[in-house]
Amino acid sequence: MAATNHAQAIKQDSKTYLTTALWQLLQTKALSEVTVTQVVKRAGVSRMAFYRNFDSLADILTAYFKPQIDARFDDVIKHVPTAQKMAAIGEFFTDLAPELKLAVSRDFEPIIQQIFDENMMAFYQQTTMMQGLTAAQQKYWAHFMSAGVYAIWRTWLLDGQHESLDTIHDLIGTFQHATMAALQAQKG
Structure with missing residues (x-):
């Protein structure tokens, strides 16, 4: 059970980091100008973490x-x-x-x-x-x-x-x- 809780915590952290990174990028760019690569790089997570949580x-x-x-x-x-x-x-x-x-x-x-x-x-x-x-x-x-x-x-x-x-x-x-x-x- 502890591993499952830990995995859920990591997943939630990834979502939070990705959301924060996207908001930071949207301060200066239109959504159409932002890429997944820019978001994951700023969030400090992998592309796999992005696609585990979101499709776009x-x-x-x-x-x-x-x-x-x-x-x-x-x-x-x-x-x-x-x-x-x-x-x-x-x-x-x-x-x-x-x-x-x-x-x-x-x-x-x-x-x-x-x-x-x-x-x-x-x-x-x-x-x-x-x-x-x-x-x-x-x-x-x-x-x-x-x-x-x-x-x-x-x-x-x-x-x-x-x-x-x-x-x-x-x-x-x-x-x-x-x-x-x-x-x-x-x-x-």
């Missing part, structure tokens, strides 16, 4: 962002009390703002957007708000809302978060309910 450099970023984004969506899905949820979202977005700015300037924003979109789709599939809509309406409305919500959060983060988090939350809720009401009225 994008996988490192996915492994970094996914747990953070998933946790915020879990708070929403599990109906965490509003004050607690808003505090967690506020902290998350405060922490995410510099990374999102880097993602935009270093061309890896699609990774964040994909994780966000997957979570939005899962969220809408677990709600009852789409009941009564056709399968096509459900699919396209969910994608429409995901893109819109992402655009709102992105704009708010990149523009310096001047409006309160409550204002942004209310705005998204208004858009969500208005577009859903319009779809439901269309059926009638």
Whole structure:
């Protein structure tokens, strides 16, 4: 058992070193300009260690962002009390703002957007708000809302978060309910 624990610790250390190395390189280069060779050299691990943990450099970023984004969506899905949820979202977005700015300037924003979109789709599939809509309406409305919500959060983060988090939350809720009401009225 000790050997297994030791192997797991080494694997986790390799992941941490690779993630740190990639972040360091992204400070000055776009993701498309970074190579696996540069990352493993900076991390001080072998290519084999890289490929034991990841298939690509994008996988490192996915492994970094996914747990953070998933946790915020879990708070929403599990109906965490509003004050607690808003505090967690506020902290998350405060922490995410510099990374999102880097993602935009270093061309890896699609990774964040994909994780966000997957979570939005899962969220809408677990709600009852789409009941009564056709399968096509459900699919396209969910994608429409995901893109819109992402655009709102992105704009708010990149523009310096001047409006309160409550204002942004209310705005998204208004858009969500208005577009859903319009779809439901269309059926009638």
